[in-house]
Amino acid sequence: xxxxxxxxEKFGELVEDLIGSYRSDPRTHRIGKRFxxxxxxxxxxxxxxxxxxxxxxxxxxxxxEQNLQEHxxxxxxxxxxxxxxxxxxxxxxxxxxxxxxxxxxxxxxxxKALRISLEFLERLPEIRDMLAxxxxxxxxxxxxxxxxxxxxxxxxxxxxxTVYRLAHELHIQGVPLMPRIMTEWAHSVTGTDxxxxxxxxxxxFIDHATGVVIGETAIIGDNVKMYQGVTLGALSxxxxxRGRIIRGHKRHPTVGNHVxxxxxxxxxxxxxxxxxxxxxxxxxxLTRDVEPGHQVSISPPVLKVRPPEKPAx
Amino acid sequence: xxxxxxxxEKFGELVEDLIGSYRSDPRTHRIGKRFxxxxxxxxxxxxxxxxxxxxxxxxxxxxxEQNLQEHxxxxxxxxxxxxxxxxxxxxxxxxxxxxxxxxxxxxxxxxKALRISLEFLERLPEIRDMLAxxxxxxxxxxxxxxxxxxxxxxxxxxxxxTVYRLAHELHIQGVPLMPRIMTEWAHSVTGTDxxxxxxxxxxxFIDHATGVVIGETAIIGDNVKMYQGVTLGALSxxxxxRGRIIRGHKRHPTVGNHVxxxxxxxxxxxxxxxxxxxxxxxxxxLTRDVEPGHQVSISPPVLKVRPPEKPAx
Amino acid sequence: xxxxxxxxEKFGELVEDLIGSYRSDPRTHRIGKRFxxxxxxxxxxxxxxxxxxxxxxxxxxxxxEQNLQEHxxxxxxxxxxxxxxxxxxxxxxxxxxxxxxxxxxxxxxxxKALRISLEFLERLPEIRDMLAxxxxxxxxxxxxxxxxxxxxxxxxxxxxxTVYRLAHELHIQGVPLMPRIMTEWAHSVTGTDxxxxxxxxxxxFIDHATGVVIGETAIIGDNVKMYQGVTLGALSxxxxxRGRIIRGHKRHPTVGNHVxxxxxxxxxxxxxxxxxxxxxxxxxxLTRDVEPGHQVSISPPVLKVRPPEKPAx
Numbered sequence: 028x029x030x031x032x033x034x035x036e037k038f039g040e041l042v043e044d045l046i047g048s049y050r051s052d053p054r055t056h057r058i059g060k061r062f063x064x065x066x067x068x069x070x071x072x073x074x075x076x077x078x079x080x081x082x083x084x085x086x087x088x089x090x091x092e093q094n095l096q097e098h099x100x101x102x103x104x105x106x107x108x109x110x111x112x113x114x115x116x117x118x119x120x121x122x123x124x125x126x127x128x129x130x131x132x133x134x135x136x137x138x139k140a141l142r143i144s145l146e147f148l149e150r151l152p153e154i155r156d157m158l159a160x161x162x163x164x165x166x167x168x169x170x171x172x173x174x175x176x177x178x179x180x181x182x183x184x185x186x187x188x189t190v191y192r193l194a195h196e197l198h199i200q201g202v203p204l205m206p207r208i209m210t211e212w213a214h215s216v217t218g219t220d221x222x223x224x225x226x227x228x229x230x231x232f233i234d235h236a237t238g239v240v241i242g243e244t245a246i247i248g249d250n251v252k253m254y255q256g257v258t259l260g261a262l263s264x265x266x267x268x269r270g271r272i273i274r275g276h277k278r279h280p281t282v283g284n285h286v287x288x289x290x291x292x293x294x295x296x297x298x299x300x301x302x303x304x305x306x307x308x309x310x311x312x313l314t315r316d317v318e319p320g321h322q323v324s325i326s327p328p329v330l331k332v333r334p335p336e337k338p339a340x
Numbered sequence: 341x342x343x344x345x346x347x348x349e350k351f352g353e354l355v356e357d358l359i360g361s362y363r364s365d366p367r368t369h370r371i372g373k374r375f376x377x378x379x380x381x382x383x384x385x386x387x388x389x390x391x392x393x394x395x396x397x398x399x400x401x402x403x404x405e406q407n408l409q410e411h412x413x414x415x416x417x418x419x420x421x422x423x424x425x426x427x428x429x430x431x432x433x434x435x436x437x438x439x440x441x442x443x444x445x446x447x448x449x450x451x452k453a454l455r456i457s458l459e460f461l462e463r464l465p466e467i468r469d470m471l472a473x474x475x476x477x478x479x480x481x482x483x484x485x486x487x488x489x490x491x492x493x494x495x496x497x498x499x500x501x502t503v504y505r506l507a508h509e510l511h512i513q514g515v516p517l518m519p520r521i522m523t524e525w526a527h528s529v530t531g532t533d534x535x536x537x538x539x540x541x542x543x544x545f546i547d548h549a550t551g552v553v554i555g556e557t558a559i560i561g562d563n564v565k566m567y568q569g570v571t572l573g574a575l576s577x578x579x580x581x582r583g584r585i586i587r588g589h590k591r592h593p594t595v596g597n598h599v600x601x602x603x604x605x606x607x608x609x610x611x612x613x614x615x616x617x618x619x620x621x622x623x624x625x626l627t628r629d630v631e632p633g634h635q636v637s638i639s640p641p642v643l644k645v646r647p648p649e650k651p652a653x
Numbered sequence: 654x655x656x657x658x659x660x661x662e663k664f665g666e667l668v669e670d671l672i673g674s675y676r677s678d679p680r681t682h683r684i685g686k687r688f689x690x691x692x693x694x695x696x697x698x699x700x701x702x703x704x705x706x707x708x709x710x711x712x713x714x715x716x717x718e719q720n721l722q723e724h725x726x727x728x729x730x731x732x733x734x735x736x737x738x739x740x741x742x743x744x745x746x747x748x749x750x751x752x753x754x755x756x757x758x759x760x761x762x763x764x765k766a767l768r769i770s771l772e773f774l775e776r777l778p779e780i781r782d783m784l785a786x787x788x789x790x791x792x793x794x795x796x797x798x799x800x801x802x803x804x805x806x807x808x809x810x811x812x813x814x815t816v817y818r819l820a821h822e823l824h825i826q827g828v829p830l831m832p833r834i835m836t837e838w839a840h841s842v843t844g845t846d847x848x849x850x851x852x853x854x855x856x857x858f859i860d861h862a863t864g865v866v867i868g869e870t871a872i873i874g875d876n877v878k879m880y881q882g883v884t885l886g887a888l889s890x891x892x893x894x895r896g897r898i899i900r901g902h903k904r905h906p907t908v909g910n911h912v913x914x915x916x917x918x919x920x921x922x923x924x925x926x927x928x929x930x931x932x933x934x935x936x937x938x939l940t941r942d943v944e945p946g947h948q949v950s951i952s953p954p955v956l957k958v959r960p961p962e963k964p965a966x
Contacts, residue, residue, distance in 0.1 A: 034730075034733055034767075034771070035771075037771050037775075038729070038730075038733075040775075041729060041771070041774050041775060041777075042722070042725050042726050042729055044775070044777075044778050045705065045725060045729070045774075045777050045778060045781075046721060046722065046725055047778065048777070048778035048781045048782070049708060049721075051782075052781070052782070052785045054785050054788055054789065054801045055706070055707055055781060055784060055785050055788060055805065056707065056708045056709055056710075056716075057708065057709025057710055057714075057716065057802075058708060058709055058716045058717065058718070058721055059716070059717055059718060060709065061715070063709060063710070063714050064806070065714065066711070066806060066807075079358065080368070081368055081369065082362060082369045082370065082371060083369055083370025083371055083373065083376060084369075084370055084376070085379070088370075088376050088378065089374070090369075090370065090371045090372070091371065091372055092371070092372060095359060095362075095371055096355070096359065099355050099358060099359055100355050103351070103354060103355055103358070104347075104351075107347055107351075120802075124800070124802075141347075145347070145348075145350050145354070148354050148358075149350075149353075149354060149357070151354075151357075151358050151361070152357050152358060152360065152361035155358075155361045155365070155368055156361070156364075156365070158368060159365045159367050159368050162367055162368060163367065167584070167585070168585070169585075170556075170574070170577050170585045170586065170587045170588070170591065171535060171537075171555070171556040171587070172587075173516065173517075173520075174437070175367045176370075176433075176437075176517070177517055177520055179368065180377070180379060180517060180521060181379075181517075181520045181521050181524040182524070183524065183527060183528060203799065204799075204802070204803055204806060204807075207799075207803055207806075207807050208806060208807050211807040211808070211809065214809060214844075214862075214863070215809060215842050215843065216528045217528065218527075218531055218550070218551075218844055218863050220861050220862075220863060220881075222797060224797075235533050235553045236527075236533075237527070237531050237533060237550065237551045237553070237844070237863065237864070238550070238551045238569070238844075238863045238864045238881060238882060240861045240863070240881055240916070242797070243796075243797040254573075255533070255551065255553055255571065256551060256569065256571075256864070256882065256917070258881065258882075258916050258917070258935075260880075260916060260935075261796070264796050271793070272793070272794070272795075272796045273796065274796045274797070274798075275796070278796065290553070290571050290573060290606060291569070291571070291604065291606065291917070293916060293917065293935055293936060295935070304961060309571075309573075309606055309608070309625060310606060310623075310625045310936075312935060312936045312951060317958070318958075318960070319961070320960065320961025321958050321959060321960055321961065322957070322958065322959040322961075323957070323958050323959075324957045324959075325625060325957075326957055331635070331636070331637050331638075331639055332630070332631075332634050332635065332636050333634060333635040333636075333637075334631070334633065334634055335617060335632070335633025335634065335635075392671065393681070394681055394682065395675060395682045395683065395684060396682055396683025396684055396686065396689060397682075397683055397689070398692070401683075401689050401691065402687070403682075403683065403684045403685070404684065404685055405684070405685060408672060408675075408684055409668070409672065412668050412671060412672055413668050416664070416667060416668050416671070417660075417664075420660055420664075454660075458660065458661075458663050458667070461667050461671075462663075462666075462667060462670070464667075464670075464671050464674070465670050465671060465673065465674035468671075468674045468678070468681055469674070469677075469678070471681060472678045472680050472681050475680055475681060476680065480897070480898070481898070482898075483869075483887070483890050483898045483899065483900045483901070483904065484848060484850075484868070484869040484900075485900075486829065486830075486833075487750070488680045489683075489746075489750075489830070490830055490833055492681065493690070493692060493830065493833075493834060494692075494830075494833050494834050494837040495837070496837065496840060496841060529841045530841065531840075531844055531863070531864070548846050548866045549840075549846075550840070550844050550846060550863065550864045550866070551863070551864045551882070567886075568846070568864065568866055568884065569864060569882065569884075603866070603884050603886060603919060604882070604884070604917065604919065622884075622886075622919055622921070622938060623919060623936075623938045638938060644948070644949070644950050644951075644952055645943070645944075645947050645948065645949050646947060646948040646949075646950075647944070647946065647947055648930060648945070648946025648947065648948075
């Protein structure tokens with residue numbers, strides 16, 4: 028970088044000023060830190076996991092009884108390596124952030140990361156079992172579905188639920204950062220934002236997907252169906268005596284079994300409960316409980332209907 | 341895969357359990373099946389088609405009268421090959437699913453796939469003609485647009501409409517899976533979910549795009565304009581005597597010509613009709629007809645306005 | 654391309670008809686034009702800029718005091734080259750569109766493009782300073798955030814704001830097309846649509862991000878917080894005597910300092926002002942001013958609650 032005749036003498040100044048700005052604020056750089064998850068490799072892990080949980084739908088095609096064993100072994104090996112590396116990064120990231128790295132330089136995270144990786148992969152058959160229920164729920168709930176294959180191949184709601192179910196396991200295991208990176212990737216491609224901390228029962232169906240928000244402390248029962256734009260959100264945040272919001276308490280609703288929530292309905296509050304079998308109509312804004320089996324809908328709004336000033340074109 | 345000292349003896353168990361889970365549920369794997377569309381190649385086809393319908397905007401730049409012929413020939417050849425292969429996959433996928441493959445092993449889908457591919461590509465000039473109207477409608481409808489080029493390069497609504505118009509042709513031809521994979525790709529990148537079965541007239545404009553849902557049996561006239569978050573959805577699903585939803589009947593609204601639907605309005609029901617020239621205001625929730633030329637808006641909601649407890653910061 | 658036995662004689666016809674359709678409409682092709690921004694390279698520029706403003710979070714990891722200087726120099730050099738090329742394309746695109754290319758063939762855009770590129774990059778430290786405030790605002794505003802790193806790595810709202818702040822600088826410099834391509838890329842991956850022309854103060858936080866629309870002429874103060882689905886939109890478009898919408902005047906609201914706007918609220922109109930400290934409740938639809946410090950919420954809608962016809966399942 029001895030000469031920069033093309034950009035002129037400004038080049039050195041630009042670099043210097045930018046580096047100077049790194050030094051002035053620790054929040055927006057990671058310089059001199061050793062551990063950081065790689066978002067790109069975490070997305071690769073999601074792709075690998077989708078291939079493992081829905082074999083033949085994504086990635087390699089033409090799976091047969093003959094080539095299956097070798098395919099799964101190779102893919103599993105690749106997945107373990109990446110999982111191990113990224114969970115390791117996330118665990119050590121947290122220790123480094125808290126100043127808990129060992130003074131002797133030995134690695135406190137490696138064995139734990141391997142253990143979590145293997146325990147997570149052991150859970151895949153059970154997760155697959157739940158996903159089969161989600162796929163069936165989508166087929167049973169959507170008259171436009173031509174079959175369950177279409178749902179796995181194309182429905183954004185199922186993709187969001189799948190990534191959530193995988194990320195939730197890592198969240199339970201206490202892996203920092205990675206679960207949220209996973210669900211935010213799904214949010215980006217599906218428009219559905221499910222926090223990995225939410226607890227969601229079996230046979231869950233989200234149709235159309237865009238704009239759905241399910242908060243960190245939401246609890247959802249079995250056989251729940253919801254549509255685009257539904258929010259299970261927080262009502263307000265209590266603050267501590269220094270005016271900072273308090274983290275960690277239940278802020279989002281509890282939804283029973285067999286509940287349906289139609290498009291763009293908003294349900295807020297950590298104490299708000301929707302009883303089993305409740306039906307929440309489209310665009311309802313709700314901050315109180317609904318009894319089991321009850322239906323809630325907005326009163327037909329008094330619409331102002333204005334006849335045309337001139338004949339319609 | 342003889343030794344796995346690194347991951348320990350668990351590795352074999354993980355693979356075995358996962359493969360075991362594949363055997364227990366036919367819904368979530370495609371093992372031992374021959375035909376499956378490739379989502380990746382279908383996305384490549386969309387990219388090729390965008391380059392063919394908007395030459396010079398996407399993909400290769402610097403097109404001139406001199407290099408145009410060769411460029412289009414090469415791109416067309418590539419597109420036919422991929423289209424032929426993926427339509428073939430989709431047609432045979434369906435036959436295989438229905439147990440209709442020929443016992444003598446000959447291929448019943450190849451010629452049909454080629455015929456559909458060519459007929460589809462023959463329709464491109466007509467589709468381009470419609471798209472030019474959509475581009476113009478966006479320019480005429482959005483004061484923020486600086487020109488029609490910006491709309492083709494950057495507007496998500498136009499991208500969603502373009503992919504819908506392409507997918508709709510394949511839907512009409514009866515190609516399974518592929519049209520929906522195409523529109524769901526567009527949904528993922530634009531936030532607009534248009535089912536390939538919907539019927540949409542000329543000069544259609546969607547502004548801001550995120551959260552729009554247009555259902556399978558919606559019918560939309562010419563010169564319609566809609567904004568973010570608009571749903572043309574279903575009211576409820578009739579079920580058969582066994583409690584399963586009935587597929588295939590008209591569930592979504594009919595929208596006349598010259599209709600405008602503002603942001604986050606919801607219009608539901610297969611019998612709901614918006615007459616020519618109707619204007620539906622923002623956030624309106626509508627399950628009944630609107631006469632031609634009429635305007636519908638929500639009554640200004642009785643807002644609770646609470647003055648500050650303490651002076652504003 | 655002498656023989657096409659495979660696709661039959663139709664091939665030539667397909668190509669001819671498609672090329673014929675290019676000739677019939679100038680709006681949907683760029684043939685014989687020299688200048689066009691490359692969307693792909695503009696996305697690469699965004700990636701480079703993210704790496705420059707949040708070093709160590711995206712792209713290269715393991716940055717240290719030792720390797721930082723060389724890393725930033727290399728990345729800066731790469732970024733200048735791409736910026737220079739694309740800004741050049743955009744400037745000459747506009748001149749070509751307006752028939753303002755120099756008759757002697759000399760390039761009127763090159764020096765200007767370089768100057769704008771360097772001035773833009775000079776602004777990065779100041780932009781970084783604003784972004785640090787946005788990161789902190791997200792942490793202070795979201796009880797689910799575990800730290801500021803998670804926000805930079807995963808929060809779509811911060812990504813949308815970051816790309817907006819970068820694009821806004823190029824918008825101010827008068828670069829055509831590129832700023833909008835940048836914010837529409839962010840719209841695609843985050844669901845938040847911020848026009849590069851909007852003016853937004855410090856410490857801005859958007860939670861959940863999907864469906865947010867901030868129009869071209871919106872003005873937003875400092876310390877503003879908003880949630881998914883919020884629209885700052887236009888009320889209606891005045892038209893000129895020939896029935897064409899008038900471009901360029903203020904159509905979107907003005908939002909004061911310390912304002913909070915909850916999920917799915919809609920605020921419309923160029924004259925609408927939300928005073929300092931105002932709180933706009935979820936799903937509010939607003940076309941009039943709110944006084945400083947006042948809270949506005951929808952009256953609890955009269956919900957129709959229908960008890961179950963049969964016992965809940």
